[in-house]
Amino acid sequence: MVVGDASLDIDTLVIGAGPGGYTAAIRAAQLGQNVLIVDKANVGGVCLNVGCIPSKALISAAHQYEAVSHGADIGITAGDVKVDFGKVQDFKNGVVKKLTGGVASLLKGNKVQYFNGEVMFINENEARVFNDQEAPRYRFKNCIIATGSRPIELKAFPFGGRILSSTEALSLPEVPKSMIVIGGGYIGIELGQMYSKFGTKITVIEGMDSILPGFDTDMTKLVEKKLKSKDVEIITGAQAKSAEQTDNDITLTYTVNGEDKQVTADYLLVTVGRRPNTDGELGLDLINLKMTDRGMIEVDDQCRTSIPHIFAIGDIVAGPALAHKASYEAKVAAEAIAGMPSKVDYKCIPLVVFSDPECSSVGFSEKEAKEKGHNVKVGKFPFNINGRALSLNATDGFVKIISDADSGLVLGAQIAGLEASNLIAEMGLAIEMGATVEDIALTIHAHPTLGEIAMEAAEVALGHPIHTIVK
Structure with a gap:
């Protein structure tokens, strides 16, 4: 553990070492700030330790087990397939350890000071960080709060036992x-x-x-x-x-x-659902930070709170509780501290469910686009007539592109099916770049790939698809 002297000032205090916090700390350090990051749990936060990463490792193992168990569907018999869940958990824990270790190395490599403990604000410019061994006091010029969230516990169903x-x-x-x-x-x-x-x-x-x-x-x-x-x-x-x-x-x-x-x-x-970690011993009440009645911290488009030199990002501010949203806001906040004109723009933030089939969405839905006054044109193409999807025996799904009929601009997209979590990135880029459905249709997509489905959906929107009949 590396900590600065308790009497020394720091430029930026980051509270929370999850995807938002560690990203903010690294970007702030890259921009020349002297940064201290504090977290009472493990580096990587909920996402890397008990959320996104371990859940996806288990989901991946479950997919592989199912695929082997049903290999007979494509002519492969594997015999009596069994699950050693202890080894599955070992695999999951190995993934977590590798990624959290990587984050710790990144913090060290960027000369970010790390303190494993808790934070309590003393006033708008000072905070005490503490654990069982020490409790140094820090003066900071800026602060980024990235304390994340925790599962909502229902009164009738307190966590514990079964x-x-x-x-x-x-x-x-x-x-x-x-x-x-x-x-x-x-x-x-x-x-x-x-x-x-x-x-x-x-x-x-x-x-x-x-x-x-x-x-x-x-x-x-x-x-x-x-x-x-x-x-x-x-x-x-x-x-x-x-x-x-x-x-x-x-x-x-x-x-x-x-x-x-x-x-x-x-x-x-x-x-x-999840509850923002803005209560407890953090001491936000001591600095009169403006918050909502749901415990969320109010921020502007630079993630700046009602106290100009204190910023808040991630699950503790408005919007979906997503790791990639927190990481995006982290960069904006760190850059704003450095005097850059960075501001948040959420129109291209993707939503993903790692279900089976996977579901993903970015930009407007058809309903939202109409509510915004657009003359909407939809292009939709199914997985079940795509060569790659058929060869993968993964034919459930579709790509739906929402566009403005007058300008052709891509307004949103929804994708369900194998690799929807990856395929949505092209749609997000299209919206970000101000692309039209014609731009997507004219982009040569490799064959045979799932990516072709986006091209086909764009051609449906234009009214001249090759591999389906427009009714």
């Missing part, structure tokens, strides 16, 4: 026989579907009318179809009421259509 948050769900020692998931949003669906692929009987309890609320209904239907093919029970319009644990299982009581019902499983996973 009631899990996403954190505990990622570290189970073995594949459970059954699991109830409260919340059909992206976290609940990703983890529930992952365990279902390993053989867990999953029951999803969702309060809204469909899973993945807020996403394109064409997407959610594909995911729901896949879930049901794995015997996942999806109960929508349902409200969870109470749970009773025993040494061996847990029984959930829920209400649907005015009727109380029960379901029993090995575990209950609660994924109903």
